[in-house]
Amino acid sequence: DIQMTQSPSSLSASxxxxxxxxxxxxxxxxxxxxxxxxxxxxxxxxxIYAASSLQSGVPSxxxxxxxxxxxxxxxxxxxPEDVAAYYCQQTYSPPLTFGGGTKVEIK
Amino acid sequence: xxxxxxxxxxxxxxGGSLRLSCAASGFTFSNYAMSWVRQxxxxxxxxxxxxxxxxxxxxxxDSVKGRxxxxxxxxxxxxxxxxxxxxxxxxxxxxxxxxxxxVFLYNWFDPWGQGTPVTVSS
Numbered sequence: 001d002i003q004m005t006q007s008p009s010s011l012s013a014s015x016x017x018x019x020x021x022x023x024x025x026x027x028x029x030x031x032x033x034x035x036x037x038x039x040x041x042x043x044x045x046x047x048i049y050a051a052s053s054l055q056s057g058v059p060s061x062x063x064x065x066x067x068x069x070x071x072x073x074x075x076x077x078x079x080p081e082d083v084a085a086y087y088c089q090q091t092y093s094p095p096l097t098f099g100g101g102t103k104v105e106i107k
Numbered sequence: 108x109x110x111x112x113x114x115x116x117x118x119x120x121x122g123g124s125l126r127l128s129c130a131a132s133g134f135t136f137s138n139y140a141m142s143w144v145r146q147x148x149x150x151x152x153x154x155x156x157x158x159x160x161x162x163x164x165x166x167x168x169d170s171v172k173g174r175x176x177x178x179x180x181x182x183x184x185x186x187x188x189x190x191x192x193x194x195x196x197x198x199x200x201x202x203x204x205x206x207x208x209x210v211f212l213y214n215w216f217d218p219w220g221q222g223t224p225v226t227v228s229s
Binding site for chain 1: 142144151152153154157166168169202211212213214215216217218219220221222
């Protein structure tokens with residue numbers, strides 16, 4: 001199975017800060033990496049697919065990059081509504097696996 | 108609007124069975140693979156199962172293989188998850204999600220339903 005390791009597991013940042021979350025795969029997954037946002041009490045929502053493609057309707061302050069084993073989700077200017085848990089997911093090889101999640105809070 | 112809506116969750120005793128449903132609308136259901144993902148209380152996301160658009164191919168996590176069965180009725184635009192031999196560790200919120208094509212790999216989940224809770228306890 002491909003293990004997905006996210007870091008950090010949690011972070012606290014100020015409004016307007018640049019936030020970076022990393023996701024590392026235990027083997028190459030090409031660019032078959034997705035990012036989801038889960039706000040408290042809600043279902044996950046797709047933010048980024050295929051490593052760097054922004055899902056329609058998602059604010060442009062979110063971006064994704066990376067390939068093979070190392071990937072990054074960046075929020076260029078953190079907003080209060082971005083308080084959430086963020087998960088990466090690989091769909092390159094079964095079983096599909098998610099990272100452990102990163103909780104983002106406002107300082 | 109593309110929507111998926113789960114139902115059928117509840118409280119069940121260990122060893123019992125339960126069938127979850129996911130009603131889809133706003134898209135041609137038979138063209139798209141569908142998946143179940145679960146989230147135990149306070150924990151992260153765990154992929155459970157996927158079925159191809161035609162229903163001919165199914166895939167399972169090892170943790171549920173042999174106990175859960177995914178199926179779909181394309182005439183009713185509905186996805187199912189039949190769960191049997193349930194264990195305490197199956198307690199979770201179960202989400203269904205649409206994939207952007209009819210195949211299993213190399214894609215993503217969008218949208219997700221609001222989830223249906225399953226509690227396995229005596």
